[in-house]
Amino acid sequence: MNVGIVGIGRYVPENVVTNQDLEKRMDTSDEWIRTRTGIRERRIAGDDINTSHMAYFAAQKAIEDAGIQPEDIDLILTATVTPDQPFPTVSCMIQEQIGAKKAAAMDISAACSGLMYGMVTAKQFIETGVYKYVLVIGAEKLSKITDWEDRSTAVLFGDGAGAVVMGPVTDGRGILSFELGADGSGGKFLYQEKYICMNGREVFKFAVRQMGESALNVIEKAGLSKEDVDFLIPHQANIRIMEAARQRLDLPIEKMSNTVGKYGNTSAASIPISLVEDLEAGRIKDDDIILMVGFGGGLTWGAILMKW
Ligand code: ACO
Numbered sequence: 001m002n003v004g005i006v007g008i009g010r011y012v013p014e015n016v017v018t019n020q021d022l023e024k025r026m027d028t029s030d031e032w033i034r035t036r037t038g039i040r041e042r043r044i045a046g047d048d049i050n051t052s053h054m055a056y057f058a059a060q061k062a063i064e065d066a067g068i069q070p071e072d073i074d075l076i077l078t079a080t081v082t083p084d085q086p087f088p089t090v091s092c093m094i095q096e097q098i099g100a101k102k103a104a105a106m107d108i109s110a111a112c113s114g115l116m117y118g119m120v121t122a123k124q125f126i127e128t129g130v131y132k133y134v135l136v137i138g139a140e141k142l143s144k145i146t147d148w149e150d151r152s153t154a155v156l157f158g159d160g161a162g163a164v165v166m167g168p169v170t171d172g173r174g175i176l177s178f179e180l181g182a183d184g185s186g187g188k189f190l191y192q193e194k195y196i197c198m199n200g201r202e203v204f205k206f207a208v209r210q211m212g213e214s215a216l217n218v219i220e221k222a223g224l225s226k227e228d229v230d231f232l233i234p235h236q237a238n239i240r241i242m243e244a245a246r247q248r249l250d251l252p253i254e255k256m257s258n259t260v261g262k263y264g265n266t267s268a269a270s271i272p273i274s275l276v277e278d279l280e281a282g283r284i285k286d287d288d289i290i291l292m293v294g295f296g297g298g299l300t301w302g303a304i305l306m307k308w
Pocket of ligand 1: 237
């Protein structure tokens with residue numbers, strides 16, 4: 001049985017914070033941020049919007065898009081490093097709010113690779129026939145763990161949520177191959193104490209190397225070649241890192257998702273937000289081979305190759 005995405009949804013807060021807004025708050029410039037990261041603006045949630053609120057809106061849309069009822073969902077997995085509180089989990093909050101009465105629920109903590117970890121976990125349960133529909137959410141309110149006095153990190157992050165409903169699919173569609181990985185020895189390069197702490201250069205080097213390798217690995221595992229890939233959705237952290245992955249695959253620029261400019265790095269939410277926007281814009285078509293690849297704190301990484 002093949003397992004794929006049967007519904008999608010996204011939510012971003014309305015409040016836009018531009019690079020020019022940040023220039024007024026800290027010693028930075030629009031030019032520095034754009035040339036180093038590709039980011040022009042990001043969405044920042046107000047005090048009345050927490051991670052679970054964004055997760056809820058994205059989840060509602062994904063369930064509607066899938067054309068199923070909340071009672072049909074067997075498991076809810078929310079990838080987040082910014083839950084409302086350690087417990088109850090965001091997944092349990094969503095379970096109650098959407099009325100997914102029979103669903104089990106737990107959160108997944110794999111930083112920016114979280115959605116990849118969630119989707120691969122969902123695939124195992126569906127493939128074995130244990131569950132039919134799994135709701136996988138990536139939701140982050142990174143602004144609450146951002147040190148707004150630290151220009152080296154504050155300019156990078158944004159808030160938002162994306163969700164996918166996973167279930168059985170036919171006609172050779174769905175996940176063709178995947179890879180998950182971790183290297184705990186790199187944990188010191190990206191972690192949270194009170195706020196996000198990061199060695200930008202080390203994370204940059206790791207990301208460029210790992211995104212390219214994981215992308216090529218999943219292509220090989222599926223018995224395909226890089227010419228077969230129609231569209232790339234890299235984790236939206238930094239345009240230079242994304243560009244390195246694109247060039248490794250020899251893909252033209254229009255074959256890569258690029259939402260980092262308007263949302264910044266939304267961690268586990270970045271890939272599903274991009275997926276929704278690329279589908280809505282018609283950049284992904286039926287039967288396209290799409291490659292999603294993420295990396296993040298842990299250090300962790302994950303890649304999924306799927307036929308849409
Ligand atoms: N505005 C202006 N100047 C700045 C800013 C800023 N916002 N931030 C840093 N600078 C300065 C630095 O102080 C430094 O000045 P100096 O040379 O006088 O010391 C200079 O700019 C260059 O800094 P670098 O760190 O060398 O800049 P670099 O080219 O490496 O870019 C960046 C920094 C954008 C952070 C890059 O390293 C990067 O993108 N790394 C990966 C980060 C990432 O993807 N993190 C997300 C991980 S996913 C997750 O799990 C959350």
